Amino acid sequence: MTTQTVLPVEPDALQSTSVNNGEPAWLTESRVNALRLAAELDLPKLEKTKLERWDLSNFGTLRTERPSVTQQLPESVASLVDLKEDSNLIVQHNSAAVYASLSAELAAKGVIFTDLETAVREHEDLVKPYLHTLVKPEENRLTALHAALWNGGVFLYVPKNVEVDIPLQSIFLIDDAASSFAPHVLIIAEANSRVTYVDNYISGQYDSKVVHNGAAEVFIKAGAKVQFASVHHLNEQTTDLINRRSIVDNDGSIEWIVGEMNAGDSASETLSVLQGNGSLSDAKVIAVGSGSQKLNYTTKAVHFGKSSDSQMITRAVMREQSTAIINGITKIEKGATKANGEQTEKVLMLSPKARGDANPILLIDEDDVTAGHAASVGQVNQEQIYYLMSRGISREQAERLIIYGFLAPVVSDIPLEQLQQQLQGLVERKLGQ
Known part of the structure; x- marks a missing residue:
């Protein structure tokens, strides 16, 4: 229409x-x-x-x-x-x-x-x-x-x-x-x-x-x-x-x-x-959805240069009725020999009404390359919860630690201490903790 x-x-x-x-x-x-x-x-x-x-x-x-x-x-x-x-x-x-x-x-x-x-x-x-x-x-x-x-x-x-x-x-x-x-x-x-x-x-x-x-x-x-x-x-x-x-x-x-x-x-x-030849991209993205938010995040790398390298990590935590579409796209063009493209998309859902879709996409037009992807969508791992609880940690604190560990690859890389602390606070606020 x-x-x-x-x-x-x-x-x-x-x-x-x-x-x-x-x-x-x-x-x-x-x-x-x-x-x-x-x-x-x-x-x-x-x-x-x-x-x-x-x-x-x-x-x-x-x-x-x-x-x-x-x-x-x-x-x-x-x-x-x-x-x-x-x-x-x-x-x-x-x-x-x-x-x-x-x-x-x-x-x-x-x-x-x-x-x-x-x-x-x-x-x-x-x-x-x-x-x-x-x-x-x-x-x-x-x-x-x-x-x-x-x-x-x-x-x-x-x-x-x-x-x-x-x-x-x-x-x-x-x-x-x-x-x-x-x-x-x-x-x-x-x-x-x-x-x-x-x-x-x-x-x-x-x-x-x-x-x-x-x-x-x-x-x-x-x-x-x-x-x-x-x-x-x-x-x-x-x-x-x-x-x-x-x-x-x-x-x-x-x-x-x-x-x-x-x-x-x-x-x-x-x-x-x-x-360019030997060019590099490293992308780390985290998202936290809450309420009835609708989210769509795409991370993409297009390789033209020889021996070029791309790495992508996207992690999303979804609460309440929020929905997220997480796309990872690696495109290796003809002639980009020895290129390497790796991507990972993971979605952690904290509510039965939350929804997350992880869509890894590899588009390869050259033979002499390396490329791979991993994607997962799921709930908090209960075995991890029970393990932490067996060490005297409460269920609430155990869930919190697992979520922070899930998001840590991005939060810890923020290059400004004040912004890193602010992001940590925003994560806590969005998770209602």
């Missing part, structure tokens, strides 16, 4: 807003063209999930003025960061970046870390060749709407041979359902560079439904290494939709560490394109 697409803004209004905000002409044209595409394209087709049945009616109201970035943190996010003299942090509040800080030492090395709206004006030559080339507007209605309406966001550029030893962090906060909330993260790691980026999506409370339609594009040049950690804990009124994608050149590597802790319906794709 085809439904009529009602655009959240008219093309003329979008064009005027872009011009008034001082955006370059190419970006204004890109936004307007993407909005027109959105009226023609269908929603993405997700495995065993019909997005047509989700409430995707509110993408918020377009911001009409250029924001001013200050050095004053919103009180609601101050507790999430440990601010020091040279903090490396970007904060987006609703539709605009409100805080940006980069240490003088990193700036002197040529590192750029700012909101994306500022970057398109001040670093156009770096942004223009990459923006919307991994998450393309023409893919579907949601990617088109994102290309038209994105705001705030992050631009991170690490020059050749520069190694950044401390994590760079961003916080995306929404507490107004009337605001458009669509951050775009763009990361470029030049040859032989190294960086860790951490972001955190949080929300206040509001009564009406709202859609977060986000994207992240990561470009990893030869020999570069990027660690990308992300925790999403948006409220039950927020539908969370995001595409995270990277392309990796020769001997480069991407490590994804993702915690999906939302209270509302959510869908994400985390994709690595292993373009």
